[in-house]
């Protein structure tokens with residue numbers, strides 16, 4: 001039986017979800033999300049250890065500008081990851097840039113609330129967005145990448161069905177030491193039998 005993907009098509013006032021999952025839902029990132037929590041995430045070295053953003057001090061104004069720029073960018077779908085149990089905004093996930101000619105896009109995510117790490121939230125968010133990308137947007141391939149030492153990210157993408165396609169050697173510098181970037185890919189036909197059709 002085909003797995004149901006609930007999207008905005010069915011969005012109602014009492015249902016804020018753009019994509020509904022089992023333990024989380026994804027919705028649009030709002031300007032009201034740019035608060036002390038979001039600010040804390042982007043200035044927390046544990047959260048940004050493997051992100052380029054760690055080189056740029058983020059102000060609330062700066063984060064607000066980023067969220068606004070995402071809102072008007074048709075090639076990026078930027079979503080808040082929220083817990084179903086209480087609506088708590090715990091991180092963000094992005095699909096894009098979307099290449100509409102070759103029908104591929106990148107996926108990247110950040111779970112800023114460290115208290116929910118290692119509970120499967122990252123894996124579920126990736127799966128939900130991947131299903132949406134293939135099933136609704138009709139994309140053909142998704143790509144991602146992470147620092148070699150970012151074990152959490154690596155495991156989350158692999159658990160979500162991505163395949164390691166290679167490694168870009170000595171790509172990123174962490175505390176003066178260069179490390180590789182693991183490159184992941186997920187093709188439409190690899191996702192279909194396992195995740196969309198059940």
Ligand SMILES: CC(C)(COP(=O)(O)OP(=O)(O)OC[C@H]1O[C@@H](n2cnc3c(N)ncnc32)[C@H](O)[C@@H]1OP(=O)(O)O)[C@@H](O)C(=O)NCCC(=O)NCCS
Nearest residue numbers: 047110111117118119120121122123146151152153155156
């Ligand atoms: C990387 C990140 C998205 C993982 O999210 P998460 O919700 O903790 O991931 P999951 O719980 O789905 O974890 C998937 C697997 O990785 C494991 N894992 C998670 N973090 C880990 C870590 N730091 N070290 C080792 N394993 C880890 C989990 O235990 C789980 O494995 P299991 O099913 O065998 O128990 C999250 O830690 C994060 O946003 N970090 C900061 C930003 C970042 O690095 N983003 C990714 C950029 S590419």
